[in-house]
Amino acid sequence: MxxxxxxxxxxxxxxxxxxxxxxxxxxxxxxxxxxxxxxxxxxxxxxxxxxxxxxxxxxxxxxxxxxxxxxxxxxxxxxxxxxxxxxxxxxxxxxxxxxxxxxxxxxxxxxxxxxxxxxxxxxxxxxxxxxxxxxxxxxxxxxxxxxxxxxxxxxxHGVDVEDEGPGETPAASGPGAPPAPVPAPGPAPAINLRKPGIDAVDLGTRTGTINLRKGEQVTITRTPLIVATCTWPRATDYDIFALVRYRDGRTETVSTFGTADAPHDVRPATADGAVRHGGDVGRTQGTKPRGWRRKATPTIGSDLGRESVEITLNPQIAAVVPVVYSAQSNGTGSFRRYQVSMAIDNGSTEQGGGDTVTIDATSASADDAVYTCVPGIIINDPDGVRIQFLELYSAPGSEHRPVVGDDLIVRMDAGPLNAFK
Structure with a gap:
């Protein structure tokens, strides 16, 4: 026993x-x-x-x-x-x-x-x-x-959510709902998983400019170079780093700063050179520290800071997760006030690309002690580059990094501590 x-x-x-x-x-x-x-x-x-x-x-x-x-x-x-x-x-x-x-x-x-x-x-x-x-x-x-x-x-977890067609009834919800009719043996039919208020989330393969909304994903053409760029007002000093998940279970971090348990392990590129940081961009000279006027809202678009991660996908890479981060030492502020945005661009029209997917932090908390945002995940699928809108935030006060597992689920506050920049 x-x-x-x-x-x-x-x-x-x-x-x-x-x-x-x-x-x-x-x-x-x-x-x-x-x-x-x-x-x-x-x-x-x-x-x-x-x-x-x-x-x-x-x-x-x-x-x-x-x-x-x-x-x-x-x-x-x-x-x-x-x-x-x-x-x-x-x-x-x-x-x-x-x-x-x-x-x-x-x-x-x-x-x-x-x-x-x-x-x-x-x-x-x-x-x-x-x-x-x-x-x-x-x-x-x-x-x-x-x-x-x-x-x-x-x-x-790989299940497509389908919108309702004309005359269809939404799937019943809750443990007390009556069971659906049992399908006849054979290949499983497509299931309408829609619950009230949930729209279709898979936009399929698209070209051009796509602005993703909450709960959506889209696939774009894979080109030799994918660039993920995050922007914010230069009145603050955010940074981006990237978690690179390999199919053998390894995760490498591409960043311009380290962590508490490995303070000198700053890697601007993965060991294979496939994912590279574009370099640190600081706060505009002469501006006040972040959060200097707690009720002030910066003018978006007037003076934007940009940091990017360049990605050359190879078959060994399962996914890349760009992360926007600001240390406690930068002062206070909030993602709502500074309106971080991420764009993923496959950039080369000669390669059939020229597509840009934008993810805006539309549901950001106003909490001044939220230091980490994960806008989305870039997944290396066989038929293209699949981009999922995540918009995940760390718990207030936490500077622990997120992690990405074998299941490509991003878990917040589960990694090492970003103790300094």
Whole structure:
């Protein structure tokens, strides 16, 4: 008989899971919130729509969801599945984030506790992963999510959200919704995952100038050089760095400044030279420190600072995540006041490109102690460069870097500390 753990499993932590079943329960959710599960492969994405377990598809081989619980039979999980992801999502009719009420996650049969910490505005949260490693199952406390909610959650795991056609009825939501008719055996049909208030998020392949909105993604042509540029008023001094995730699991950081645990490890380019920082741009000379007049709003476009990251994608790179950051030593301010924007450009019309995707920080907090913003993620797909609108922010007061996992999910405040510039 396995002895129950004496301490909870902290956020980001993992332990071997030696039980044949895992019963994930989430207490404290609003009544109409839902628990969902994804069976994903090595790329962190579902193999097909049948691998998405939710209120209209509540049971698949190895996994079933019922109310605020997900039951996992590990022996029945298909061999092609590397990970079972369990998440909670707020109902669209409820404007409150999931952090509005305390949540408690336990995993049976031994009652392992997964503390839910660090949530702010998230409306969809991955609470736990049961994953294979070296032939064994392990449990991880993830506790990270998306302010955008349902659409962003399912999109991140490879499920397309389809808009309604004429005369179609939105998918019912909530644990009390009646089950949908069971489809006949055969290839899984396309699922209309739309909930009230959620529009289509995949814009497909586009050309020209595209201004992404919350919860959207778009694919542009891959060219020899992709440039991600972030801009802000020069009255402040933001910096950008980039997390470069490789398919072998490595993450390299491209930056002009270091971290607390590796203060001299400043790398302006990845080891293979594929991703390069364009150089640091400071505050305009003679301007006041950031936040010198807390109620002043700079004139956007009058004097913009720009920093860029140049990207030459190769097959080994899975994704690049540009990050906008400002140290506490720069003073106070807010992303809302300074209106950071990011543009991704494939630049070469000779290569069929000339496309620009813009992501604006439209939902920024006015909190003066929010120091990190992740506008979006650049994913190296076989058929092009896929850009997802994320707009994630660090918790107030945190200078910990975000991290990007094998599943290409960005988790805020989970990396080393940006202690200085």
């Amino acid at each position: 396995t002895t129950p753990p004496t301490t909870p499993l902290a956020k980001g932590g993992n332990v071997p899971w030696r039980h044949p079943q895992a019963d994930v329960r989430i207490d404290g959710l609003p009544p109409q919130a839902s628990v969902l599960a994804f069976l994903v492969g090595p790329d962190g994405r579902v193999r097909n729509d049948a691998d998405f377990v939710f209120f209209n598809n509540p049971s698949v081989p190895g996994v079933a969801v019922d109310g605020h619980r997900a039951a996992i039979d590990l022996a029945a999980v298909p061999d092609g599945v590397d990970k079972v992801v369990v998440a909670a999502v707020q109902d669209d009719a409820d404007p409150a984030p999931l952090a509005a009420s305390p949540l408690a996650v336990t995993v049976g049969p031994d009652g392992t506790s997964l503390p839910v910490t660090g949530l702010t505005t998230e409306r969809a949260v991955v609470v736990a992963e049961i994953y294979r490693r070296a032939g064994q199952w392990k449990l991880r406390n993830v506790c990270a999510g998306w302010t955008e909610g349902f659409a962003a959650l399912v999109r991140a």
